[in-house]
Amino acid sequence: MVPSPKKHAPAIRDAEATKTRILDAAEEEFAKGGLLGARTESIAAKTGVTKSMIFYHFGDKEGLYSAVLERAVSQRVASIQKTDIHNIDPEIALKNFVETFLRDLSGNSHLPAIFFYEGIQNKGRFYSQIAITSLYTPIVDILRRGTESGKFRDVDPLHAAVNIVGMCVFYYCNIDNVKHLWPAGTNPLSEEMKEMHRRMAVEQTVASVLIR
């Protein structure tokens, strides 16, 4: 008796679910290698579908990439809008913003690397213009208010904002690099470590601009 050629069980036919699964896997892969380094093959493998599905749903690799960025940015924007950054006290506003930003990152730690890659590899060709504005503008505004009110030092708000973001995201961008600083076995993405990083980053951010 001829054994029926066992093919892959064609998974449940649910376009939206498949798209989401692909997006999640892609996010992970793009975070590792950027648009250039990501392999559609390995995204497919992670997702559990075939490569063709990626092209079916997203056209081409760049289409998938754009979709990932788009989803990420809209989440960011939504989160910012829920945050109280217009508090009269600029110190509280700054604290709120950074705190929320870091909580978002600890929930999805792939994003810093993705946007980093986007800037360096593609020079922001795809999206980061918007992402940048939505991230930096609030910080710059808060810093200006802080300086005017006399609570913050007389910093250059643009440079200060860039440096603050750097302080917040570097840890997540460099996990595999910096993890060797801690004893072997320490998980830099454990809740404890992420919370510790958040606490330190918030403290240092505020201290870095406050009048002393």
Added chain:
Amino acid sequence: MVPSPKKHAPAIRDAEATKTRILDAAEEEFAKGGLLGARTESIAAKTGVTKSMIFYHFGDKEGLYSAVLERAVSQRVASIQKTDIHNIDPEIALKNFVETFLRDLSGNSHLPAIFFYEGIQNKGRFYSQIAITSLYTPIVDILRRGTESGKFRDVDPLHAAVNIVGMCVFYYCNIDNVKHLWPAGTNPLSEEMKEMHRRMAVEQTVASVLIR
């Protein structure tokens, strides 16, 4: 009369000079795309020699990559050894270290991106273990001394050090991303801008850990 087939004038035969030119071009290329994204072809083009020369002199792409990292790290180490980081006053030591680090970077602004890539793409497989130690150990030591002496806040020295490095290098890692924050035409790598960044980063670094 038959025109002699004009070939490329085989450049001056100077192995060392050629190797250096290749290394310089490679540094630039690796800074843009990391080991994965760099194209031997375009390194060769920048250098003005053919692809084969790369393989002749460095064996393969990874060999070239290692050579670039090696050169960079040895420069870093040499620079650190010339810096007064053992000053009795931890504030001065920290200022010295960061100031020197940033001056080095402004002289070769490719390095942050290269080491960033190395960490994220190759997980430090090639070199950064050493690079990391040579960079972070001094900072951590200074922070410990500062906390013990009561001049610095009671920070977690490892997290604080990571955040400080992030504050210093982020600007250089993200030039093409953040440059849109300034008026069009502003050159983020001009001496004025680099100096401004250095001043702000030093100030913020010190303020971020100092008792207030």
Added chain:
DNA sequence: GTCTATACGAGGATAGAC
């Protein structure tokens, strides 16, 4: 909507002339 099979281009690496 999902799979298999395959075309095709890009890029790392080698062979061999000069």
Added chain:
DNA sequence: GTCTATCCTCGTATAGAC
């Protein structure tokens, strides 16, 4: 030590069956 020509693998993308 440098160049030209070529090989071969890998990875994006498409065609077509189910």
